[in-house]
Amino acid sequence: xxxxxxxxxxxxxxxACKPPTPAERMDSxxxxxxxxxxxxxxxxxxxxxxxxxxxxxxxxxxxxxxxATDLLKSPPSGVDAAALxxxxxxxxxxxxxxxxxxxxxNAPDFGRQLDSLGADEKLVKRLVDxxxxxx
Amino acid sequence: xxxxLQITLGIVTSVGGFLEIGSVTTAAQAGAAFGYQLLWAILLxxxxxxxxxxxxxxxxxxxxxxxxxxxxxxxGFPFFFIVLVGMVLVAFLVLIAELGGIGFSLQLLTGIGFPxxxxxxxxxxxxxxxxxxxxxxxxxxxxxxxxTISFVVAAIRLHxxxxxxxxxxxxxxxxxxxAHYGFIAVSIMGxxxxxxxxxxxxxxxxxxxxxxxxxxxxxxxxxxxxxxxGFLSMAVLVAAALALxxxxxxxxxxxxxxxxxxxxxxxxxxxxxxxxxLFACFGAALEVSLAIAYFFAxxxxxxxxxxxxxxxxARFSFVYTIIILLAAVPLLFGIDPVKxxxxxxxLTAATLPLAIIPFLFLLNDPIYMGKHRNGWLSNxxxxxxxxxxxxxxxxxxPLQIIGG
Amino acid sequence: MDLVRxxxxxxxxxxxxxxxxxxxxxxxxxxxxxxxxxxxxxVGGTTPWMRLGPVFSRISARLARxxxxxxxxxxxxxxxxxxxxxxxIKLDVMAREAGALDWEIWISRHIIERIPGGGTEEEE
Numbered sequence: 038x039x040x041x042x043x044x045x046x047x048x049x050x051x052x053a054c055k056p057p058t059p060a061e062r063m064d065s066x067x068x069x070x071x072x073x074x075x076x077x078x079x080x081x082x083x084x085x086x087x088x089x090x091x092x093x094x095x096x097x098x099x100x101x102x103x104x105a106t107d108l109l110k111s112p113p114s115g116v117d118a119a120a121l122x123x124x125x126x127x128x129x130x131x132x133x134x135x136x137x138x139x140x141x142x143n144a145p146d147f148g149r150q151l152d153s154l155g156a157d158e159k160l161v162k163r164l165v166d167x168x169x170x171x172x
Numbered sequence: 173x174x175x176x177l178q179i180t181l182g183i184v185t186s187v188g189g190f191l192e193i194g195s196v197t198t199a200a201q202a203g204a205a206f207g208y209q210l211l212w213a214i215l216l217x218x219x220x221x222x223x224x225x226x227x228x229x230x231x232x233x234x235x236x237x238x239x240x241x242x243x244x245x246x247x248g249f250p251f252f253f254i255v256l257v258g259m260v261l262v263a264f265l266v267l268i269a270e271l272g273g274i275g276f277s278l279q280l281l282t283g284i285g286f287p288x289x290x291x292x293x294x295x296x297x298x299x300x301x302x303x304x305x306x307x308x309x310x311x312x313x314x315x316x317x318x319x320t321i322s323f324v325v326a327a328i329r330l331h332x333x334x335x336x337x338x339x340x341x342x343x344x345x346x347x348x349x350x351a352h353y354g355f356i357a358v359s360i361m362g363x364x365x366x367x368x369x370x371x372x373x374x375x376x377x378x379x380x381x382x383x384x385x386x387x388x389x390x391x392x393x394x395x396x397x398x399x400x401x402g403f404l405s406m407a408v409l410v411a412a413a414l415a416l417x418x419x420x421x422x423x424x425x426x427x428x429x430x431x432x433x434x435x436x437x438x439x440x441x442x443x444x445x446x447x448x449x450l451f452a453c454f455g456a457a458l459e460v461s462l463a464i465a466y467f468f469a470x471x472x473x474x475x476x477x478x479x480x481x482x483x484x485x486a487r488f489s490f491v492y493t494i495i496i497l498l499a500a501v502p503l504l505f506g507i508d509p510v511k512x513x514x515x516x517x518x519l520t521a522a523t524l525p526l527a528i529i530p531f532l533f534l535l536n537d538p539i540y541m542g543k544h545r546n547g548w549l550s551n552x553x554x555x556x557x558x559x560x561x562x563x564x565x566x567x568x569x570p571l572q573i574i575g576g
Numbered sequence: 577m578d579l580v581r582x583x584x585x586x587x588x589x590x591x592x593x594x595x596x597x598x599x600x601x602x603x604x605x606x607x608x609x610x611x612x613x614x615x616x617x618x619v620g621g622t623t624p625w626m627r628l629g630p631v632f633s634r635i636s637a638r639l640a641r642x643x644x645x646x647x648x649x650x651x652x653x654x655x656x657x658x659x660x661x662x663x664x665i666k667l668d669v670m671a672r673e674a675g676a677l678d679w680e681i682w683i684s685r686h687i688i689e690r691i692p693g694g695g696t697e698e699e700e
Contacts (some may be wrong), residue, residue, distance in 0.1 A: 068422040072431070075419055077432045085442045088283030090438075093427045100425075237663065245585050249600065249624045252585075303693055473587050475600035475680065481695035485685035489694075539663070 040140045040156045050072050059113040063165045066104045068124070070158045073097040077151040080139060087139055094136035122165075128157045175389040178228065178380060180314040182397020184455055185373045186318035190218075190401030191408075192456035193365040194266070194513035196449065197278035199405050199480030200423045200432060203412025204368065205349070206246045208332075208340030211358045211406055215341050217364025218402030220560070223553045224528070226394035227535050227546070228370040232377035233386045235540035239374040240470040242540055243530045252471050255530075258523040259470045260464055265516035267460045267499045271297065272509025273453030276426045280446040290503035297457045298496045302489070305401050306379040306478035309462075313455035321387035322444040323407040337410065358564055362517035364402070365561075369462035375466040379478055382573035384561055387544055411436065426510060465492040521568035524561035577613065586664055587664040588619065588653075596676035599665065600624040600650065614655045617665075621650030645678040655671070 057065070073094055080090040105125035112118045131154050138147040174413040189195070200211040232238055237245070253485045274293045275286030300309060373394075382390070411432050412423065423429050433441030462478065469476035469488040481490035503509070532554050534547040546554070579602065588596045602617035621640075625632040640648045651674055659666045671677050688694040 064420070065422065065424070067420045068424070071419040072428050073419045075421065075431050075434075078432065079442070082438060084434045084438050085430075089280055089427070089430065089442070093284065093430075096425065096427055118496070157458075235663065241587065244598065245587075248580075248585055253624075254630060258597050302691075473595060475595050481689045482691070482693070483684045483695040486680050486688045489688055490683050493691075 042124060055106075059096065059111060060165075060168070062104055062108045063113065063161075063168070066101065066108065067158070067161055067165060069097045069100045069104065069159060070128060070154070073101075073135070074151065074154050074158060077135055077147070077154065078119075081144060081148060087142070089137045091139040094132055094139065098132040099130050101125060105129065108153060116164065116168065124157065124160060124164075128154065128161075131157065152168065174329040175198040175386060176392075178291045178386075178389065179396060180391050181373065181376045181380060182393035183317060183400055183457065184310050184413035185369055185376070186221075186397045186399075186401025187313065187320065187452055188372070188459035189221065189366055189369040190364065190405045191317070191320050191397075191421045191448070191452035192266070192363075193269050193276070193449070193453055193509060195360075195405055196408055196452070197423065197426075197429060197510055197513065198356060198359045198363050198517070199408040200412040200416070200429045202360060203409040204421055205356065205540055206346055206353060207413045207417055208336045208410065209346055210290055210346060210357060210360065211337065211409060212343045213360040213427040214364065214405050214409065218398055218405075220361075220365050220553075220557050221369065221402075222398045222538045223368050223394050223550060224365070224531065224557065225373050225398055226391055227296070227531055227554070228374040229377045229382070229394055229532060230268050230387055230544055231540060232374045233390055233416060234380040234384050234542055234544045236378065237540065238466070238470050239371060239380055239530070239534065240467050242450055242534045242537075246534060246537065247530060249520075251540070255526050256467060256471060258519075258526055259371075259467060262313055262366075262519045262523060263460050263464050263467075263494060264499065265512050265519065266366070266368065266555050267457060267464070267495065268507070269455040269509040269513035269516060270453045270460060270500055271496075271499055272503050272512065273449060273506070274457065275452065276509065277446045277450035281443070281450075284532055287506045289509075290500045294496050294500035297454070297461065298493060299498040300458060301461060301478070301492055302482055302494075303343055304478070309458050309478065310376065310380075313451070313458060316451040317455050317576040319444065320404050322413060322433065322437070323404050326433040326441060326444075327407040327410040327414070329436040330411060332410050332414060335453075346490065351571065354567070358521055358568050358571055359514065359517045361365075361560075361564055362521035362524075362568065363404075363513075365518055365524060365557075367524070368460055372459050372463040373475075375462070384542075384544070408432070419451065422438055424500055458534070461492045461496055464495055465489075479556075509547075515550070518568050521561075521564040523565070525558060525565055528554065528561055582661055583614075583665065584662075586616050588617070589664050589665070590669055590671040590674070592605070592664075592670070592674075594671045596667070596671035596674065597651070598624075601626070603652070607648075616655060617653040619651040619653065620679070621648055623650045645682040647675075647678055651675045 076085065076090050076093045076097070079085040109118060109122055112121060131150055135147055135150045138150065175282035183359050199214065228239055231242060235242065243255065271293055272286060272291065272435045278284065279286045415432055415435050416423065421428055430442060430445055433445050435445060447576040464478060468491045471486070474487045476488040477485055532551070534540060535550065540544060583597055583602065583675050586599050588599060597619040599617050601616060601623040602614050602615035602622060604612050605615045606612045622633045622637050625636040637648045640646065653667060653669060653674060655680045659668050689696055
């Protein structure tokens with residue numbers, strides 16, 4: 038009985054990954070925006086090395102893109118999908134720009150992008166709060 | 173006095189158990205998602221482990237047989253073989269994850285992607301087992317593992333709300349996200365109460381030539397060692413609760429956990445995290461490889477011992493050589509070690525009863541234990557752990573599906 | 577003596593306390609008039625696998641013919657060679673001569689010793 042159970046587990050595990058809800062996707066979006074910002078702050082303070090910071094920003098940009106695509110397939114109710122798309126695209130491009138600025142070691146421009154990213158993040162956060170409020 | 177120095181066995185066991193990539197990832201996820209609320213899961217895991225590890229050591233010291241040897245002798249070949257399959261499957265997954273964890277740490281430090289490290293890292297782990305003695309591995313991994321104390325330093329520097337921490341040590345249901353909470357709780361338990369730890373400790377006691385005079389100090393070593401590991405695991409959770417949760421960062425990827433100590437320790441935090449994970453995963457990789465080789469050798473009656481030259485325990489050496497080689501392969505193809513570790517934790521939870529039930533019989537057997545049989549307290553705790561392990565075994569799969 | 581409890585699956589050690597495997601099976605002689613008695617201890621081969629089922633026994637025999645010392649038969653040790661039965665079973669044989677270390681020696685010579693640092697399995 039035990040042996041059979043062991044075989045069943047990996048199969049179940051593969052089937053297991055139930056798709057996230059729109060709310061969970063929004064949380065994931067916020068998580069990656071926050072990751073990009075925390076990494077950016079750490080790099081400016083010279084707390085983290087260049088390679089790690091650049092790789093993490095590139096990863097964040099990738100993830101933001103992925104989550105945005107999934108979200109826009111079934112967006113949360115009561116939200117203007119086009120505006121959401123614009124916001125997410127802007128954030129993703131910004132994060133990718135920041136990664137390139139690390140490679141160029143351009144701290145001043147990086148700092149400006151970081152501030153704008155903070156503003157983007159606040160916008161997304163306000164959106165999430167308003168959705169939760171409506172529900 | 174010399175006996176107290178054997179504390180290194182306790183430390184290396186718990187570092188390999190509590191601070192390997194699975195435990196650190198789950199502790200960080202727990203802190204980032206639920207703040208202090210899941211501290212009780214780590215506490216529970218630690219308490220269970222203290223009892224189980226103490227019993228493993230006592231069995232070895234008194235009977236001069238390891239758990240595996242005693243299990244084969246008392247339960248027979250078929251039972252032994254079933255446990256072998258289950259245990260080796262899980263331990264192999266853990267080994268893949270640990271080698272990946274070492275690769276991740278090196279990626280953090282050098283920027284070179286972890287698949288590139290799969291071969292050099294496996295080679296190094298293998299070389300240490302091939303040429304090294306048990307004492308070298310035990311003491312080396314313990315000493316290097318002490319760098320993980322930086323997690324405690326970071327947690328304290330973030331000024332935790334101690335009353336919140338205390339409240340987290342008591343189980344409570346969260347307001348929302350119950351399935352995810354349950355899943356992480358089960359993962360923490362599965363990551364903490366790993367059977368390979370007990371097999372390793374039991375074999376280590378024989379490698380260190382313990383006898384009946386070690387029964388008392390074994391209690392101290394098991395208690396202190398596991399508490400050390402559990403405490404460090406809690407520090408990771410607290411650090412995540414303070415550094416990541418307020419920013420809304422979930423720990424879905426290793427890159428995010430690397431940010432854990434960057435605010436608490438600006439100059440060194442990042443590097444201390446990478447180096448801590450490097451040494452902890454290294455110790456864990458050695459421990460798991462040895463545990464698998466011990467399991468085969470002891471169960472089948474082969475010659476075994478880390479202090480022996482490889483040709484003098486050829487089958488034992490052959491087993492660990494093969495598994496380390498095989499474990500490197502998935503990593504070369506870029507498999508995510510964190511996903512592997514999550515699978516291993518669910519499997520551990522599902523096969524736990526099989527590993528723990530023998531304890532109840534072996535630790536009460538007068539032929540093996542003499543006058544050092546379990547008292548009512550130890551027996552009660554084992555019985556409770558068996559019940560808990562059955563519960564975990566039953567709910568781990570549904571939770572994986574709903575909350576994973 | 578309770579055979580299952582005291583003998584089966586116990587570790588065997590030879591004259592020099594060298595480990596030589598475990599009691600995987602027993603050969604009993606059942607005569608028409610006498611009590612059944614143990615005549616041999618069986619070590620290795622397909623014996624332990626038979627306890628799981630005939631399928632496992634066939635698979636292990638097939639694998640054993642492909643590589644290694646190419647022996648599928650278990651080592652048979654006469655019961656008369658048993659010196660003491662305790663936590664381990666002490667035998668009045670030498671492990672090598674009994675053939676109990678055939679696999680160990682084969683793996684040592686063909687694999688382990690070929691790797692640098694492996695040493696040699698010959699006794700000093």
